[in-house]
Amino acid sequence: MADKQxxxxxWAARQQALLELDNWDIHARAAIKVETGVYNVGIRWQRLAxxxxxLLEAPFGQGVFRIESDASGKYRLRLPDxxxxxxxxxxxxxxxxxxxxxxxxxxxxWIRGLPRPGSDYSHRLDEGGRARSIKQDExxxxxxxxxxxxxxxxLPRRVKxxxxxxxxxxxxxxxxxxxxxxxxxxxxxxxx
Numbered sequence: 565m566a567d568k569q570x571x572x573x574x575w576a577a578r579q580q581a582l583l584e585l586d587n588w589d590i591h592a593r594a595a596i597k598v599e600t601g602v603y604n605v606g607i608r609w610q611r612l613a614x615x616x617x618x619l620l621e622a623p624f625g626q627g628v629f630r631i632e633s634d635a636s637g638k639y640r641l642r643l644p645d646x647x648x649x650x651x652x653x654x655x656x657x658x659x660x661x662x663x664x665x666x667x668x669x670x671x672x673x674w675i676r677g678l679p680r681p682g683s684d685y686s687h688r689l690d691e692g693g694r695a696r697s698i699k700q701d702e703x704x705x706x707x708x709x710x711x712x713x714x715x716x717x718x719l720p721r722r723v724k725x726x727x728x729x730x731x732x733x734x735x736x737x738x739x740x741x742x743x744x745x746x747x748x749x750x751x752x753x754x755x756x
Contacts, residue, residue, distance in 0.1 A: 574693020582676045587742040597731040598664040
């Protein structure tokens with residue numbers, strides 16, 4: 565019983581520290597399984613407090629989907645053909661435009677190993693107070709592996725998210741602090 569209590573104490577401290585982490589630049593690869601097939605994508609997610617840009621890159625020049633959000637609460641989706649769509653829900657925007665969706669609003673927390681605030685959840689912890697799994701918002705999130713980011717704070721490296729219609733496997737290759745003064749060309753290079 566003491567081990568569970570200690571894990572809960574460590575979990576409470578981790579949650580506070582992870583909530584303070586709101587700037588990141590993540591490079592990852594993912595497999596997304598939906599009714600229409602399996603898609604392998606590269607992911608680049610840059611977040612600076614309230615501003616966020618997620619690039620979903622299909623291999624071999626099949627296109628880049630760009631999802632942006634800011635403090636206004638609006639999400640913009642830029643399709644590979646250059647069209648731009650806007651909605652107050654990233655999930656609804658993806659569903660409307662590409663026929664399936666990812667849990668972007670929850671992923672913002674789940675990617676750090678946290679439950680999304682304001683929604684009921686259940687969880688299991690490892691002995692170090694890190695999430696082994698979280699069930700929330702009709703998603704089952706499993707944390708398969710962590711990597712060390714700082715001495716006392718490790719972040720998820722391999723995450724599997726499962727809903728009724730989508731399985732999303734994510735391998736984070738690099739977590740780093742976002743560069744605040746990065747220019748758009750640094751984030752999204754163009755080729756001449």
